[in-house]
Amino acid sequence: MRTIIRDTLNKVGEKATIYGWVRLVRDHGKVTFVDVRDFSGVIQVVFVGNADAKSLRSEDVVVIEGTVQQRKAGTENTEIETGSIEIFGESLTVLERAGDLPIDMGAAELNVELPTLLDHRSLTLRHPKVQAIFKVQEIIVDAFRNALKEKDFTEFVAPAIVPTATEGGAEVFKIDYFDYNAFLGQSPQFYKQIMVGAFERAFTVGKVYRAEPSVTTRHLTEYLSLDAEFGFINDFMEIMDMVEYVMRRIFKDLSEKGEKYLKLYGATIPQFSDKIPAVTMDEAKEIIFKRTGRDIRKKPDLDPQGEKDICQYAYEEFGSELIFVTHYPTAKRPFYTYPNKDNTEITDSFDLIGRGVEWVTGGRRINNYEHIVENAKKWGNDPEALDIYLQAFRYGMPPEGGFALGAERITMNILGLQNIREASAFPRDMERVDVMLRDIQPEEE
Amino acid sequence: MRTIIRDTLNKVGEKATIYGWVRLVRDHGKVTFVDVRDFSGVIQVVFVGNADAKSLRSEDVVVIEGTVQQRKAGTENTEIETGSIEIFGESLTVLERAGDLPIDMGAAELNVELPTLLDHRSLTLRHPKVQAIFKVQEIIVDAFRNALKEKDFTEFVAPAIVPTATEGGAEVFKIDYFDYNAFLGQSPQFYKQIMVGAFERAFTVGKVYRAEPSVTTRHLTEYLSLDAEFGFINDFMEIMDMVEYVMRRIFKDLSEKGEKYLKLYGATIPQFSDKIPAVTMDEAKEIIFKRTGRDIRKKPDLDPQGEKDICQYAYEEFGSELIFVTHYPTAKRPFYTYPNKDNTEITDSFDLIGRGVEWVTGGRRINNYEHIVENAKKWGNDPEALDIYLQAFRYGMPPEGGFALGAERITMNILGLQNIREASAFPRDMERVDVMLRDIQPEEE
Numbered sequence: 001m002r003t004i005i006r007d008t009l010n011k012v013g014e015k016a017t018i019y020g021w022v023r024l025v026r027d028h029g030k031v032t033f034v035d036v037r038d039f040s041g042v043i044q045v046v047f048v049g050n051a052d053a054k055s056l057r058s059e060d061v062v063v064i065e066g067t068v069q070q071r072k073a074g075t076e077n078t079e080i081e082t083g084s085i086e087i088f089g090e091s092l093t094v095l096e097r098a099g100d101l102p103i104d105m106g107a108a109e110l111n112v113e114l115p116t117l118l119d120h121r122s123l124t125l126r127h128p129k130v131q132a133i134f135k136v137q138e139i140i141v142d143a144f145r146n147a148l149k150e151k152d153f154t155e156f157v158a159p160a161i162v163p164t165a166t167e168g169g170a171e172v173f174k175i176d177y178f179d180y181n182a183f184l185g186q187s188p189q190f191y192k193q194i195m196v197g198a199f200e201r202a203f204t205v206g207k208v209y210r211a212e213p214s215v216t217t218r219h220l221t222e223y224l225s226l227d228a229e230f231g232f233i234n235d236f237m238e239i240m241d242m243v244e245y246v247m248r249r250i251f252k253d254l255s256e257k258g259e260k261y262l263k264l265y266g267a268t269i270p271q272f273s274d275k276i277p278a279v280t281m282d283e284a285k286e287i288i289f290k291r292t293g294r295d296i297r298k299k300p301d302l303d304p305q306g307e308k309d310i311c312q313y314a315y316e317e318f319g320s321e322l323i324f325v326t327h328y329p330t331a332k333r334p335f336y337t338y339p340n341k342d343n344t345e346i347t348d349s350f351d352l353i354g355r356g357v358e359w360v361t362g363g364r365r366i367n368n369y370e371h372i373v374e375n376a377k378k379w380g381n382d383p384e385a386l387d388i389y390l391q392a393f394r395y396g397m398p399p400e401g402g403f404a405l406g407a408e409r410i411t412m413n414i415l416g417l418q419n420i421r422e423a424s425a426f427p428r429d430m431e432r433v434d435v436m437l438r439d440i441q442p443e444e445e
Numbered sequence: 446m447r448t449i450i451r452d453t454l455n456k457v458g459e460k461a462t463i464y465g466w467v468r469l470v471r472d473h474g475k476v477t478f479v480d481v482r483d484f485s486g487v488i489q490v491v492f493v494g495n496a497d498a499k500s501l502r503s504e505d506v507v508v509i510e511g512t513v514q515q516r517k518a519g520t521e522n523t524e525i526e527t528g529s530i531e532i533f534g535e536s537l538t539v540l541e542r543a544g545d546l547p548i549d550m551g552a553a554e555l556n557v558e559l560p561t562l563l564d565h566r567s568l569t570l571r572h573p574k575v576q577a578i579f580k581v582q583e584i585i586v587d588a589f590r591n592a593l594k595e596k597d598f599t600e601f602v603a604p605a606i607v608p609t610a611t612e613g614g615a616e617v618f619k620i621d622y623f624d625y626n627a628f629l630g631q632s633p634q635f636y637k638q639i640m641v642g643a644f645e646r647a648f649t650v651g652k653v654y655r656a657e658p659s660v661t662t663r664h665l666t667e668y669l670s671l672d673a674e675f676g677f678i679n680d681f682m683e684i685m686d687m688v689e690y691v692m693r694r695i696f697k698d699l700s701e702k703g704e705k706y707l708k709l710y711g712a713t714i715p716q717f718s719d720k721i722p723a724v725t726m727d728e729a730k731e732i733i734f735k736r737t738g739r740d741i742r743k744k745p746d747l748d749p750q751g752e753k754d755i756c757q758y759a760y761e762e763f764g765s766e767l768i769f770v771t772h773y774p775t776a777k778r779p780f781y782t783y784p785n786k787d788n789t790e791i792t793d794s795f796d797l798i799g800r801g802v803e804w805v806t807g808g809r810r811i812n813n814y815e816h817i818v819e820n821a822k823k824w825g826n827d828p829e830a831l832d833i834y835l836q837a838f839r840y841g842m843p844p845e846g847g848f849a850l851g852a853e854r855i856t857m858n859i860l861g862l863q864n865i866r867e868a869s870a871f872p873r874d875m876e877r878v879d880v881m882l883r884d885i886q887p888e889e890e
Contacts, residue, residue, distance in 0.1 A: 021841055021843075022841075039599075039644055039645035040597060059840045061841045095843055096812065096813060096841050096842060098840045098841035099840060101840065121833050121836070122639045122642055122643075122836035122837040125639065125642070125643035126642060126643045126840075131643060131644065134601060138599060138600050141600070142600075152484050152485060154579065155586070155587075156579060156870055157582075157652075157869070157870060157871075159652075159870075159871040159873060159878075159879075161654070161873050161878055162878065162879070163885060164885070173620050173622065174621045175619070175620050175621075175629065176618065176619045176620075177875075177878070177882070178656070178658065178875045179882075180882040180883075181886060182878050182882070184620065191871060194566075195870075197567055197568075197570070197571060198567075198570035198571045198576060199576065200465075200484035206651070207602075207604075207605055207651065207652065209606070213623065221606065222605065222606050231484075232464040232483070368541060382885065384885050385879075387879070388566050388567050388871075388879040388880060389879075391567035391568060393541075394543070394544045395543045395544060395546065395568045396467075396504040396505055396506045397506065398464065398506045398540055398541065425602060425604075425636070425640075426602075426603070426604040426636060426833075428604060428606050430622075430623045433606055433627050434604075434608050434830075434833040435829065435833060437624075437625040437627070438625075439829065440608060440827065440829050440830045441626060
């Protein structure tokens, strides 16, 4: 009968049989300490005069029988939940031996460069600090989902195979689709708008694809997009309110369930006051000019330094690590973005900027049929290929809008990771799909 | 101030302003009845001598102010939650007019053929009976997720872009991936096994892709796969126990939250006794021979009629609409399937069959490094392309296994839908990706 490691805490003085992986072995001559992990935690096992225990190595798969006992005073380990106890090992079975490890998996820090981290991904995913990243991401995605379900949003499945390249034609992957071409969707935008027609409030959690032709620290070719959209808004400020509501839930759940993971990264929940402050794009550029002397007032939107500067402003003026920048220029937003009623050069749209980078993007959408058809054509889209999308407007679409965030980006922003690849279990870029593509495929001519 | 339609039940005698879509208009001369829907429900609005109300058509987007009142005795509508009340309409604003509808959206049944259903997908998704399908699917996916989270499974994101075609080379989509080829994953199998090495218990909800070169009623090229995998099993029966646990949760949640949707389809929750019965493949074929005289004992596994027959047996013998068939032949299962220790011609695997068709597939996997490498090669895979997968075994993998179910298939099976396309909001097949591909693309030479 297996004892889950977490449950050993209730079994002091009793026998226990644990199943797991060797995390680390410390050989003190006659006494061997073996840390073992399973899905529920880590515990120390003490073997005395056991040659088999001496031969154990990290990642060996073992079954250990023994007696749970209190640790000697002064030898407790506050780093693990079972740190007040240990198992006195009585029998040991090795189910599978691990091969030679290219990395010291027992260390508190992995201390490897990114290529090494990814070349040995199936191993590095076993390190507690790496696992923390994906526990944090799971909490973020759950929080997004639960927050919106409580507001009566319907979760739906958006397709990723799409009939036409729509948002930025160059950065789309083409699929050989039987006798035709198809493409990998760059966003579920059209589908979530269609779902507003059906369910009024809809969201989807799914992969989107960008054929980003460069290797940067902030782009993946495949990432998890959290997308929400809802109808009957009076103003795009209501969308920002919904973003704030969702972000609050994410932060609340992270502080309740994710504290130990954040601690490993010295990360904190972003602070903001009663309400996330908001400035228009023009105001933002003016503020930056006044504060820094750097004049980007003629540029269409904020450059990376501008995003840093406006965050600095938000922090100093409002004690907020997050700030909305609103009214992005029409030229910088997709064809479905709602133009501002007083100035069609700008849109009823926003980005949420935090800690110097973009966190969320959103806005109101055009909901009138003639208007969306006109804009689709103006932007060079084929209305026939967009038929299902345009139908949603032909048959009555209310004023609506929504927002999107990337799960990996939010994870990266919260934990302060240096490279977004760390926030994806299996990151894809133009060179790597698990392995380096040049190593397994001849380049095409 | 908007009143959500559901909340009108608490506002009898009060003013309310509702926002929504016209579901149907019944013009009785001086009196016009307008059913309006929003995300929370449907309510009847009564207009007296209102010409604008007479001009309303289904799917018009409206704002209506009025007074909530009890309906006259005998005029209640038990089909809708607000059926005991109605709104006496006092003002009407049309936000957007719907175009001419190609389908009668006000009818209780859509009564359209599948091509029509899909040609007008953004409209047909608004019909209550169509919406019920996706509400049921949402309950199924949530139940799968919540059941496994309660068992300490970690949810992770499996990639869909993969470096090599692995499970059935012919039915895989190829992607133009920068200077290389990549492929769309046919299952998250490798990744969930890798995650067993990391988290011991893992699941993922994500899209998988099959280049199914035929149009059938049971295949989609893109579908939502619910995949779970876990370590430290003693026997593959433990995987079947986990399947049973998950199915119980799905059925429980459907009966608690989905009853009204099931009712629209005259659908019932599958019945089974204390435990889902199980027979081996050989036993199943023998039973079928004895019961029907049809001899499929020389065939490797059950044909479609065989699946129907074994379900008939389960129902008559055990009162169960579900039955496990175990020990599928090695030749019919992928290279990672665990061979039975007494007979390597068969595997420690199973299908859950219900109502005559497959519901779930699963089994134990090979967990020894040398064994999996040998099998990968024997099945013709390139070990270099599988490097990240094989690593998981090189560095210690416990005995493990798992299972998978398709969200659309389970939805179809429970509701008794005739075609799996009905169970996908945006179904893709070899001819259709929203629109018929031949209509928007020249065929490639």
